[in-house]
Amino acid sequence: MKIIHKPDDLRCEIEKLKNAKDCSSGLVPTMGALHDGHLSLIKRCVNENNISIVSIFVNPTQFGPNEDYAKYPRTLEADSVLCEKAGVDIVFAPAPEDIYDEYYFKHKETTLICPPYDTVNKLCGKSRPGHFDGVCTIVGKLFNITKCNNAYFGQKDAQQLFIIKKMVNDLYFDLKIISCPIVREKDGLALSSRNTYLTPEARQTALNISQALFKAEELFNKGIKEADTLIDTVLAYIDKPGIEAEYAEIVSLETFEKINLLNEKAIMLVAAKVSSGSATVRLIDNIEL
Numbered sequence: 001m002k003i004i005h006k007p008d009d010l011r012c013e014i015e016k017l018k019n020a021k022d023c024s025s026g027l028v029p030t031m032g033a034l035h036d037g038h039l040s041l042i043k044r045c046v047n048e049n050n051i052s053i054v055s056i057f058v059n060p061t062q063f064g065p066n067e068d069y070a071k072y073p074r075t076l077e078a079d080s081v082l083c084e085k086a087g088v089d090i091v092f093a094p095a096p097e098d099i100y101d102e103y104y105f106k107h108k109e110t111t112l113i114c115p116p117y118d119t120v121n122k123l124c125g126k127s128r129p130g131h132f133d134g135v136c137t138i139v140g141k142l143f144n145i146t147k148c149n150n151a152y153f154g155q156k157d158a159q160q161l162f163i164i165k166k167m168v169n170d171l172y173f174d175l176k177i178i179s180c181p182i183v184r185e186k187d188g189l190a191l192s193s194r195n196t197y198l199t200p201e202a203r204q205t206a207l208n209i210s211q212a213l214f215k216a217e218e219l220f221n222k223g224i225k226e227a228d229t230l231i232d233t234v235l236a237y238i239d240k241p242g243i244e245a246e247y248a249e250i251v252s253l254e255t256f257e258k259i260n261l262l263n264e265k266a267i268m269l270v271a272a273k274v275s276s277g278s279a280t281v282r283l284i285d286n287i288e289l
């Protein structure tokens with residue numbers, strides 16, 4: 001396995017491997033601090049492609065000024081060991097200066113891929129203005145650098161996945177997006193790199209999120225189809241001392257637009273803020289209904 005930092009070196013290495021193997025390539029874009037959720041994507045990528053690439057890059061343009069860019073866990077050494085064990089061919093771990101030019105660092109502006117307003121300014125985008133522009137920009141760059149055939153994303157970031165699929169469609173990126181199911185701890189907590197910020201007590205409180213979603217699923221399976229009833233149940237379940245829901249919403253799985261009655265494939269999404277010592281940790285989760 002090679003660890004590569006420069007986009008041009010990555011392009012050369014992929015070309016070399018492609019000539020040698022005449023084959024398909026898969027990319028798993030990540031911000032590192034890899035957990036079993038990432039590993040499920042990575043294993044699938046390794047199984048389905050001759051060349052597998054994992055990018056590890058904490059992307060500054062997707063973080064707001066008061067978010068956790070500086071303290072986001074950076075664990076390249078441990079991540080590389082996991083990738084090597086999983087059979088990855090290349091870890092691409094650029095520095096911000098390898099991805100963004102001097103203009104960006106001077107003016108804090110760069111060429112962006114901006115998805116339509118209505119797709120990005122709701123749910124997570126409401127409290128994270130500019131977040132999905134940053135995500136699409138880095139993902140677009142990674143697609144262009146790697147020219148991968150397949151790219152793997154987790155369903156936990158369901159709005160991100162929807163927006164990236166739309167970007168690929170709108171901009172004619174020549175690759176397939178493969179979505180992989182949420183991986184949960186035994187007690188239901190969805191795996192996230194941000195779980196590392198949780199104290200043991202906060203982790204216990206955070207369980208309210210997945211449990212609220214399972215409760216909604218139970219009610220839905222019993223025949224409750226009104227979105228408002230399911231949402232109210234989830235909000236009441238989550239809001240306890242030490243945890244506050246930022247949103248709970250139900251949207252169509254196909255259009256990501258709000259629905260009132262669940263007569264089509266839908267997804268319920270939740271974001272909540274958990275107090276953890278002196279910090280607040282923002283977590284997201286979702287369930288298909």
Ligand code: PAF
Pocket residue numbers: 029030031057059062135138139157160
């Ligand atoms: O989901 C993530 O970890 C990031 O948003 C991604 C897709 C790697 C882009 O930085």
